[in-house]
Amino acid sequence: MLLDPIFNLPDLLNAIAQGKVSVDRIFSYLQEDEIKSGAVEFVPSNETEHHVEIDGGVFSWEMEQGGNPTLDHIQLKVKKGMKVAICGTVGSGKSSLLACILREMHKLSGTVKVSGDKAYVPQSPWILTGDIRENILFGKPYESDKYNRTIEACALEKDFELFAAGDLTEIGERGINMSGGQKQRIQIARAVYQDAEIYLLDDPFSAVDVHTGSQLFKDCLMGILKDKTILYVTHQVEFLPAADLILVMQHGLITQAGTFGELLKQNIGFEVLVGAHSDALESVMTMESSSRTTEFAAVENEIDADANIIQEFPHTKQDSGHNLNIEITEREGRLVQDEEREKGSIGREVYMAYLTTVNGGALVPIILLAQSSFQVLQVLSNYWMAWACPTGDEELVDGMDFILLVYTLLAVGSAFCVLLRASLVAIVGLRTAEKFFSNMLNSVLNAPMAFSDSIPTGRILNRVSIDQSVLDLEMANKLGSCAFSLILLLGTIAVMSQVAWEIFVIFIPVTAICIWYQRYYIPTARELARLAGIEGAPILHHFAESLTGAATIRAFDQQERFTGANLCLIDNHSRPGFIMYPPWNGFLSD
Numbered sequence: 001m002l003l004d005p006i007f008n009l010p011d012l013l014n015a016i017a018q019g020k021v022s023v024d025r026i027f028s029y030l031q032e033d034e035i036k037s038g039a040v041e042f043v044p045s046n047e048t049e050h051h052v053e054i055d056g057g058v059f060s061w062e063m064e065q066g067g068n069p070t071l072d073h074i075q076l077k078v079k080k081g082m083k084v085a086i087c088g089t090v091g092s093g094k095s096s097l098l099a100c101i102l103r104e105m106h107k108l109s110g111t112v113k114v115s116g117d118k119a120y121v122p123q124s125p126w127i128l129t130g131d132i133r134e135n136i137l138f139g140k141p142y143e144s145d146k147y148n149r150t151i152e153a154c155a156l157e158k159d160f161e162l163f164a165a166g167d168l169t170e171i172g173e174r175g176i177n178m179s180g181g182q183k184q185r186i187q188i189a190r191a192v193y194q195d196a197e198i199y200l201l202d203d204p205f206s207a208v209d210v211h212t213g214s215q216l217f218k219d220c221l222m223g224i225l226k227d228k229t230i231l232y233v234t235h236q237v238e239f240l241p242a243a244d245l246i247l248v249m250q251h252g253l254i255t256q257a258g259t260f261g262e263l264l265k266q267n268i269g270f271e272v273l274v275g276a277h278s279d280a281l282e283s284v285m286t287m288e289s290s291s292r293t294t295e296f297a298a299v300e301n302e303i304d305a306d307a308n309i310i311q312e313f314p315h316t317k318q319d320s321g322h323n324l325n326i327e328i329t330e331r332e333g334r335l336v337q338d339e340e341r342e343k344g345s346i347g348r349e350v351y352m353a354y355l356t357t358v359n360g361g362a363l364v365p366i367i368l369l370a371q372s373s374f375q376v377l378q379v380l381s382n383y384w385m386a387w388a389c390p391t392g393d394e395e396l397v398d399g400m401d402f403i404l405l406v407y408t409l410l411a412v413g414s415a416f417c418v419l420l421r422a423s424l425v426a427i428v429g430l431r432t433a434e435k436f437f438s439n440m441l442n443s444v445l446n447a448p449m450a451f452s453d454s455i456p457t458g459r460i461l462n463r464v465s466i467d468q469s470v471l472d473l474e475m476a477n478k479l480g481s482c483a484f485s486l487i488l489l490l491g492t493i494a495v496m497s498q499v500a501w502e503i504f505v506i507f508i509p510v511t512a513i514c515i516w517y518q519r520y521y522i523p524t525a526r527e528l529a530r531l532a533g534i535e536g537a538p539i540l541h542h543f544a545e546s547l548t549g550a551a552t553i554r555a556f557d558q559q560e561r562f563t564g565a566n567l568c569l570i571d572n573h574s575r576p577g578f579i580m581y582p583p584w585n586g587f588l589s590d
Helices: 003-030 094-101 132-137 144-153 157-162 180-193 210-224 260-266 268-291 298-310 348-355 363-388 400-445 449-454 457-499 501-548 550-555 559-580 582-589
Strands: 050-060 071-079 083-088 106-114 118-121 198-202 229-233 245-250 253-258 316-319 324-327
Touching: 050 094, 050 229, 071 094, 071 229, 071 253, 083 094, 094 106, 094 198, 094 229, 094 245, 118 180, 118 550, 132 144, 132 180, 144 157, 144 180, 144 210, 180 198, 180 210, 245 260, 253 260, 348 457, 363 400, 363 457, 400 457, 457 501, 501 550, 501 559, 550 559
Parallel strands: 083 229, 083 245, 118 198, 198 229
Antiparallel strands: 050 071, 050 106, 245 253, 316 324
């Protein structure tokens, strides 16, 4: 009765310790500060003439009241349809001003009112893994006319002509196969397609050249979005005169506000800033014009530079030996390939590779010998007690002290064999897992760039975390338990053949049934385990991608869509495990 509790006690204590660590980490995460839901008040459009209104706003990235706030004494009223430019030196609080409107900062005091839905373009492009059209639609239904107007305004038509699959070309992780300008224009197109009432653009032209930026400003901000309310951060002075209101920021304060002409008259500092930017722009334009021999259109300049990146991902290869063009038969424009999954039984070479990784497998026979010795000593101890202590009125074969001494020696020998076996299994398992991890890490670090472009990070993380943890914690024990159970079974068969050979009349048919059931169960369980392993990578990838673009997701009010996608991926990963769950299998069998 005590055998199972004593045997399971170490595993239970280990599980309790691991559970406590996990609970503490989750509790610490749940105790982190959160942005208050009432930091920004949303007002219906028919109740106000302002799309954005901030009164006495004090904001900080930290929750503590004691430190210096990031933004202080912010007074701002933006009427519907206004174009508001935000400029200033680096670190003056321009991006933070947009963040406080998006409810991404802690509001220490004041009020913030927003009327209408928002679209946001961050300074660093955030691109989802998928095709270009999915990134532009961003959950909205596809409307052909609206979509075509959007890509035309964002100067993406020439780019699509370069791609083998047009706007259905797959974008690698973080837009790895796109230039900075292309990624920026794609996320501008994403914002434009949302047809929002308020647009918050954080330095949207920083990643494009001067000519492309001018065209985007003309066709996009002053064209397709001419009736929208736009707040845009910019360091480029040529985009300031068109603004209805210019905010000059310094050290978290709005130091000046007015139109371009008003600011030039108010303060010489703004005039000096404009002059410096104008001189720099003129210098850049002079250098560009002198280096060109032919005039190109604004978009074509950037497209030609981007073509070099696209050429790194060819969709056809030519066999020079036979002059044959090998076409990719799958969907054109696809970059990230589906994860390959093995089929059929696991080859013997896989087990041999695992067993011979450490010292060429020299320790494996010692482990098997230790387990065999343990089994022999267990049988001898039982036989000794049965022979030396007969039942009934028969006398003891020898004195009680001698009987206990022999039994103790057999027990100590069994304990030593178990200790030796367990120690060697732990050592071999740990060193094997370390060797596999080192080889995997070395392969990843020395892989060509094409590997990083076509393999999502989530797939790599799945291998080095979940799959590696199986090697670290389970593989050695599972293989050891399998071998030890087989040795125990052989020992039991040997004893029963000498004591009650009649049991084989039942044992042989039962063994045949078990083998049949095993041949039926193992292929299914093996494929389900492989499927569960593959389904873990999309969860990690989607979660990491969502964390990176959390501000954009919240700005577009897409939390429910991304949460639903994450839950769907979790269900796909859990479904094979649920089918393999032993109690569920037992319920189905019954």
